[in-house]
Amino acid sequence: xxxxxxxxxxxxxxxxxxxxxxxxxxxxxxxxxxxxxxxxxxxxxxxxxxxxxxxxxxxxxxxxxxxxxxxxxxxxxxxxxxxxxxxxxxxxxxxxxxxxxxxxxxxxxxxxxxxxxxxxxxxxxxxxxxxxxxxxxxxxxxxxxx
Numbered sequence: 626x627x628x629x630x631x632x633x634x635x636x637x638x639x640x641x642x643x644x645x646x647x648x649x650x651x652x653x654x655x656x657x658x659x660x661x662x663x664x665x666x667x668x669x670x671x672x673x674x675x676x677x678x679x680x681x682x683x684x685x686x687x688x689x690x691x692x693x694x695x696x697x698x699x700x701x702x703x704x705x706x707x708x709x710x711x712x713x714x715x716x717x718x719x720x721x722x723x724x725x726x727x728x729x730x731x732x733x734x735x736x737x738x739x740x741x742x743x744x745x746x747x748x749x750x751x752x753x754x755x756x757x758x759x760x761x762x763x764x765x766x767x768x769x770x771x
Contacts, residue, residue: 680723680724682706687703687762688763689702689748689760689761691758691759693758708720709729709731717731725740726738734753735752736752737750737751737752738750738751748760
């Protein structure tokens with residue numbers, strides 16, 4: 626009988642000795658998780674800055690004019706630091722540009738355009754999908770002969 630109670634007492638002592646280590650392990654695990662989230666957040670911010678540096682919005686500033694439409698129904702819009710202008714009126718104060726796609730909200734409708742050439746002077750309207758015309762950046766699409 627004496628040896629049986631001694632085994633139970635030894636198990637209780639061993640469990641009590643492990644409890645501070647589990648608290649330490651959980652604390653270190655929580656600290657590692659917080660550190661991972663912080664690093665991921667900083668990396669995301671750095672990646673966004675890198676994208677904006679390689680593809681600045683100023684790359685697409687200018688007047689974009691629809692091609693292949695009748696002169697009386699040609700659509701055009703201007704991108705500037707002020708936002709998106711249609712008929713000299715601001716319709717959106719901001720637009721998203723990722724280097725290949727342009728998008729902005731106008732009257733609750735998202736307008737998206739996809740760049741189709743390497744010089745970033747032509748793009749096709751992707752949405753709304755009822756019509757997908759080609760737009761050309763006026764003035765920048767002409768080749769410099771000098």
